[in-house]
Amino acid sequence: DAGVIQSPRHEVTEMGQEVTLRCKPISGHDYLFWYRQTMMRGLELLIYFNNNVPIDDSGMPEDRFSAKMPNASFSTLKIQPSEPRDSAVYFCASSNTYSAQFFGPGTRLTVL
Amino acid sequence: AQKITQTQPGMFVQEKEAVTLDCTYDTSDQSYGLFWYKQPSSGEMIFLIYQGSYDEQNATEGRYSLNFQKARKSANLVISASQLGDSAMYFCAMREGGFGNEKLTFGTGTRLTIIP
Numbered sequence: 001d002a003g004v005i006q007s008p009r010h011e012v013t014e015m016g017q018e019v020t021l022r023c024k025p026i027s028g029h030d031y032l033f034w035y036r037q038t039m040m041r042g043l044e045l046l047i048y049f050n051n052n053v054p055i056d057d058s059g060m061p062e063d064r065f066s067a068k069m070p071n072a073s074f075s076t077l078k079i080q081p082s083e084p085r086d087s088a089v090y091f092c093a094s095s096n097t098y099s100a101q102f103f104g105p106g107t108r109l110t111v112l
Numbered sequence: 113a114q115k116i117t118q119t120q121p122g123m124f125v126q127e128k129e130a131v132t133l134d135c136t137y138d139t140s141d142q143s144y145g146l147f148w149y150k151q152p153s154s155g156e157m158i159f160l161i162y163q164g165s166y167d168e169q170n171a172t173e174g175r176y177s178l179n180f181q182k183a184r185k186s187a188n189l190v191i192s193a194s195q196l197g198d199s200a201m202y203f204c205a206m207r208e209g210g211f212g213n214e215k216l217t218f219g220t221g222t223r224l225t226i227i228p
Contacts, residue, residue, distance in 0.1 A: 045216065050214070089155065093157075097214070106155055108155075
């Protein structure tokens, strides 16, 4: 089975531009998570979904960030407008209920 | 208080030796789960091992075992016969509460370097 798929793997953009990160979870998993990893703040949970419904978005830093899960096999994390402090590695992970989370390879975002 | 504490920012271990990575946790829940993940320099997060709070036996997965001491609230990862490929960041994480809460809280990690 394929693991969690994320695209793009690397993204370089300029401040003010819109950025869209994409994730395909493992087939059959009913939870999907978005994390951000930085040297300063470590690994932070941004939002997670259960059966395509957002359950907890308390980690979303501000209104510039939004996430959607239109179906069981696809999710997006959008930043609009992007700022240099958004530079980080963004991970998507998926899991079944009460089981380990499996992470995608991450998207390294650089905002200039 | 930190929910997950990893006190060793970095460790150097000789190849083939066993290594213990420390993790202490803080929760008032009776039901919780503890996880260890490995992050090599390539960046991916790899799930290693899981211990549930009600599990009576320490979890083991190949060369990985989890030394679970509930009263001390510690969940140390033990890697036996270390290999060069074990060099990586290691994160301890906790899921609190029972069914329905899937949030993980991660520690700050320990960077393990295996010396040939």
